Amino acid sequence: MRRIFFGLCIALVGCAKASTIPLTKDTLQITSSAAPVCGMTGAQNVALHQAAVETIRHGYDNFLIVGSQYQNNVGVVGYTPVVANTTGSVTAMGYGNSATAFGNSTTTYSGGQPIIAGTHNQSFVVKMFKDGDPAGNDAISAKSTLGPKWQEAVAQDSHTCL
CATH class of the missing domain: 3.30.1360 (Gyrase A; domain 2)
Known part of the structure; x- marks a missing residue:
């Protein structure tokens, strides 16, 4: 680097x-x-x-x-912005008057590196x-x-x- x-x-x-x-x-x-x-x-x-x-x-x-x-x-004069990216999925099943849903999500973060000057x-x-x-x-x-x-x-x- x-x-x-x-x-x-x-x-x-x-x-x-x-x-x-x-x-x-x-x-x-x-x-x-x-x-x-x-x-x-x-x-x-x-x-x-x-x-x-x-x-x-x-x-x-x-x-x-x-x-x-x-x-x-x-020295460190700041940090790069932190960005969050969330993705997810849901599965739903219904029968009659009831439904059941299952889901998950994942959040990844990037950024936050120091800015050196x-x-x-x-x-x-x-x-x-x-x-x-x-x-x-x-x-x-x-x-x-x-x-x-x-x-x-x-x-x-x-x-x-x-």
Whole structure:
């Protein structure tokens, strides 16, 4: 079911988004928001991907996450309507002035599933470094984070929570 919902989410409105705010010339705030199906990990993956992309776009090679916050706004906001469907049958036999009837009915109910809405939100403060900068010895490579198709990831502006 998660895969079906995830596919619908991407096809209809997108499951995740990210934004970037420059704090200094080498420090950014990355904020991501992901659909309930993505979970906390999905929001984190989107923010990490965006941090790597923005590091390269800003002319840097590596980054450190120096601050992080997470918020879960996901919850049940209602329920689908409950529908009752009743079917029945009656058999009657009569003789003279009297009659006897026998019957039964069955009621089935559907609906009542929870409606889940909200977002998982992740925020990173990212410090960026160029290759060779000794202050960034422990920094993460942006290109390695994005993988072998890093150039395509930098060129695109799309987000998924995979």
